[in-house]
Every structure is written in C-alpha cells, then in structure tokens.
Amino acid sequence: MQSDVATIVVFCQDPRFINEHVRFVEGDIGLESDEHLTISVLGGAGVLAEPDLFESEATSVINQMSFWLKEHNIVRYRLHAISHEDCLRTRRSADDAKAYLQEVPANVRLYLPRGRECGYEVEYEGEFHLWYGVMKTPGNPQNGLRFEPVALVEKRDPITVSGT
Numbered sequence: 001m002q003s004d005v006a007t008i009v010v011f012c013q014d015p016r017f018i019n020e021h022v023r024f025v026e027g028d029i030g031l032e033s034d035e036h037l038t039i040s041v042l043g044g045a046g047v048l049a050e051p052d053l054f055e056s057e058a059t060s061v062i063n064q065m066s067f068w069l070k071e072h073n074i075v076r077y078r079l080h081a082i083s084h085e086d087c088l089r090t091r092r093s094a095d096d097a098k099a100y101l102q103e104v105p106a107n108v109r110l111y112l113p114r115g116r117e118c119g120y121e122v123e124y125e126g127e128f129h130l131w132y133g134v135m136k137t138p139g140n141p142q143n144g145l146r147f148e149p150v151a152l153v154e155k156r157d158p159i160t161v162s163g164t
C-alpha cells in the first residue's frame with residue numbers, strides 16, 4: 001500500500017446486491033480494487049451502528065480494520081460505511097437505517113484499539129463517508145439499488161428509533 005491513508009469499505013454481503021456494491025465502490029466512488037480493503041458482512045455498516053445488537057459482526061469488522069492498519073503501520077483511515085434498503089440482517093426502515101449510520105463514526109472511534117508505533121500509542125484518525133443503497137424500484141429488490149450519500153451530522157440529539 002502506497003498511501004498513508006488506508007481506505008476501507010464496509011458493505012453488506014447480501015448476494016442479491018453484492019455486484020452492485022462492488023460496481024458502486026469501484027465505479028462511482030472510483031476506488032481501484034487493489035487500493036482499498038473491502039469488508040463485506042451481513043448487515044453492512046449497520047452492524048457498526050448497533051454493535052450491541054450485532055456484536056460478533058461488529059467485532060469482526062473492527063478486528064479486520066485494526067489488523068489492516070497495524071499491518072501497514074497506518075494511523076489514518078477513510079471509511080466508506082454503506083448500508084442499504086431491505087437489509088435482511090438489520091431489518092431497519094430507510095429512515096432508521098440512515099439515522100443509525102450517524103452512529104458509525106463514534107462507534108468505530110470507540111472500539112478501534114489504539115495503534116502502537118515505536119513503543120508509544122497513537123490515536124487513529126478517521127474520515128467517514130456514509131452511503132445508503134435505495135431500491136431503484138420501490139418494493140422490488142430485483143431491480144437493484146442506487147446509492148446516495150448520507151450527510152454526517154456532527155452535532156445532534158440522540159436518535160430514537162420506533163418499531164422493531
């Protein structure tokens with residue numbers, strides 16, 4: 001890896017949408033496949049939004065991120081956190097899923113272990129991009145997804161999620 005910033009992508013492993021996720025990441029975001037680490041997990045970035053509920057998945061994602069950063073001795077990372085409509089793992093409505101994405105930066109910062117470099121600890125520095133895949137045809141996942149950015153709200157009230 002040449003860059004001093006590690007680019008990491010987290011998306012859902014749902015086979016219905018896996019090709020579209022890859023096309024989005026490599027085509028629209030424009031990441032070469034050998035320039036970023038993709039972590040696909042059922043639930044996508046939603047597992048990082050609710051680590052208490054999806055503990056094993058969130059732990060796995062964090063462990064892979066941590067390994068990658070340590071292995072390359074990189075402290076800066078750019079995370080593309082992607083979740084999508086009709087996710088069978090998280091089962092969140094679109095509004096709730098997008099609201100939950102706001103939790104990802106704080107959770108990753110909280111759970112990512114501190115890096116160790118030259119005998120002292122360093123703080124990882126993260127840059128976050130949130131994305132949400134919406135069904136192109138409402139109610140019909142077979143027609144695929146289009147992806148829209150979700151603005152990161154730095155200061156906000158705690159979210160409340162209805163239902164589920």
Ligand SMILES: [Zn+2]
Binds near residue numbers: 042087088089
């Ligand atoms: Zn999913």
